[in-house]
Amino acid sequence: MKGDTEILVITGMSGAGRSTVAHTLEDLDWYVVDNLPPALLGNLIDLVNVSVKKVAVVIDVRGRAFFDDLTKSLAELADQGVSRKILFVDAADDALVRRFESTRRPHPLQGAERILDGIAKERERLREVRDSADIVIDSSALNIHQLEKKINKYFHEESESDLRVNILSFGYKYGIPVDADLVMDCRFIANPHWIPELRPLTGKDKAVSDEVLKSANVQEFLERYQSLFETMASGFISEGRKFLTLAIGCTGGKHRSVAITEELVSKLSKGKNLAKFKIETHAIHRDLGREI
Template sequence: MKSDTEILVISGMSGAGKSTIAHTLEDLGWYVVDNLPPALLENLIDLVNVSMKRIAIVIDVRGRAFFNDLTKSLALLADQGVSRKILFVDAADEVLVRRFESTRRPHPLQGSDRVLDGIAKERERLREVKDSADLVIDSTSLNIHQLEKKINEYFTEDSNADLRVNILSFGYKYGIPIDADLVVDCRFIANPHWNPQLRPLTGLDKAVSSEILKSENVQDFLSKYQALFETMAIGFIGEGRRYLTLAIGCTGGKHRSVAITEELVAKLTAGSKLSNYKIETKGLHRDLGREI
């Protein structure tokens, strides 16, 4: 096995978008194998043409009993020094149910039960894989084209970043993002929603962001969290992590979390502790535009 071969294992919930991810990676030049029994992982890699440096393997519960071999097979690859990453794609239960109902296909684990029962069984079976994933993508609010765009952003070859950081604002009333690696609660900041002049605006507006950033303890919080995050980021890089999602939450995801997200993007982009690394930082706003 060549040391520069990159292995990406794609797993996750049925109906969450694994096929879309596989097709997108194929378009990016990856050699993709769908529904491979984990026990055959080593054999496949040994047989792959030596010119193929990027191999993506879709492994999920369709492999039935073979799925139990995944952890063992991944451990063997690690022992051999093979660079391998795990991508886990997830979605909210209600969204998965709707997707199965729209296609009129049964869930692979539901048997004679409901689709939701099959989803619950699958979540339990995949728990360990998700916990060990290098990248978790939440496709709950993504259509096919948006998921394709996200995969392109993560896996285009022209990026040699040591770490890609997505800072994602969200509203707690809509749920914590499934794909968050770290979550920060900024509901300690005075809420501009209660100011009639600021309520119709968002955290992207200067009037709102200025009000939030001058609030009591906010600058102290930003400075301390930046220092903490940069220390953690260096550790993540040392552990081989390349992707990180930092979720910033407020009540509705319109004012405080948006402004804090934008400010953290600016601060981390210019972070002094990370000057020796290439960090790509991007701000995203999941719930901006929803009715509050």
Template sequence: MSEQTRGEEQAPSPPGGDEVVTIPELVIITGMSGAGRSTAAKCLEDLGWFVVDNLPPALIPTMVDLGARSQGNVARIAVVVDVRGRSFFDSLRESLSDLAAKGVTRRVVFLEASDNALVQRFESVRRPHPLQGDGRIVDGIAAERDLLRELRGDADLVIDTSNLNVHELRAKMDAQFTSGDEPELRATVMSFGYKYGLPVDADHVVDCRFLPNPHWVPELRPYTGTSEEVAGYVFNQPGAKEFLDRYAELLQLIAGGYRREGKRYVTIAVGCTGGKHRSVAMSERLARRLAAEGIETVVVHRDMGRE
């Protein structure tokens, strides 16, 4: 998003002055320690954003005011907020309310990961969790989850990095923030297998296990839901096409509400038992429907390559 017109507003000049004040776009990067906040911030920095790490939340409005008076030189600001500044953390909601009153376009990106993934990352670098104190790493993780619970619920975009490497996380950030003409709503349609767990960053979860499983058809078992053979089998089952039609209609209704509320990102998780056949086929068709409605859509098959 290299343009300076999206997400910016011209604020009135001070009385008696000729200063041009352009309100910058703001992204707040937060989430679990070890989940990839630094990588996400570095990605935005590479895209031309002015990034500030560990800024006390109370100073965010001041930073935005300074950017507004930079004559357009600081049009996009990303601020990393985490538990290192926990003594200031309670003021974050007040700061966000202040920004909303000033007409600042702001988004909250929350980086999430499973407990197992976070423990492995902290152990691999031989560093303690910032909140564990004299306890274990898992104690620090639990305390941080509790501290960030409400903020996660208010986030505009939640990214689960449990199974992502650095390059995959950067690709996700690029997909969300690179576009020159940002769409009103972006959707990620993710297929998954229930036996591997629910995606924690899903806004909506769809269960396709009511359809017969192609896994039990010997000639279809080696294929995935991206093949015509499996997709044809899935959508020839009673209720499959009707389910797709009605759920796509429901998402159109929801998308209208998201646009009115200013929500820009939605993740739809489509699950079956193993995440290889039914959920993949349904995700592909659902993504086509959303794209036809003008929603920029990315398809991710989380578990398709697993045995």
């Protein structure tokens, strides 16, 4: 029965939302185990009821042998035919500091030092596992309910698509999204912000979209981006990757990046070199609605 079981390892920065992710998955009928030593992953699969198909494990990385044990345990599960993924929950340092200060609790690794020192130690310890994660979620700008909603989007219904692609528009002035697999800068495009009648509109409005798409080099950019995406997507699919986040940035995340993101949503799922795959694309506008 092991080949029918899917295991999801939930890890990430302390204070980033691991517990919220676990509780949300429990509500979605996942069998969730908290704070399991990585070496016991194989034993867990043997012990759970054979009717349990989806198992999520929250792993605390304070143990020094965490990464070596996790890598070994996941490799053993793969040999046994168990489908496994790593979900890494991350957040910016300033967001983590605010959360620890609001709860008046110390960071688990800070000891007699500052919260920031504990965060730095944990981030370094987690660097390798973050690089190998299948899904990275940045909770910096999310409250608990928004994080729950994001997890629901990923896991509520099993998609039959070969690859789910989130195309995320953002503003550089608000920071680069840490959960992006590929970041592209579209500030080379003439900015509709400087056209008075377009300034109050957004990239979702046709007038702004038309202005952006007719700008010099934009069509060439879209063609080259689609070609790059097709190369990446076919490789990710062959490696068993199910989720991909593409980030498109402009200055404020209101005009250019939004228009380009909307255009890419319709283009990327129709690539001629991906015809044999089912590609599911979604637009997310992180900074739309912020003050510019």
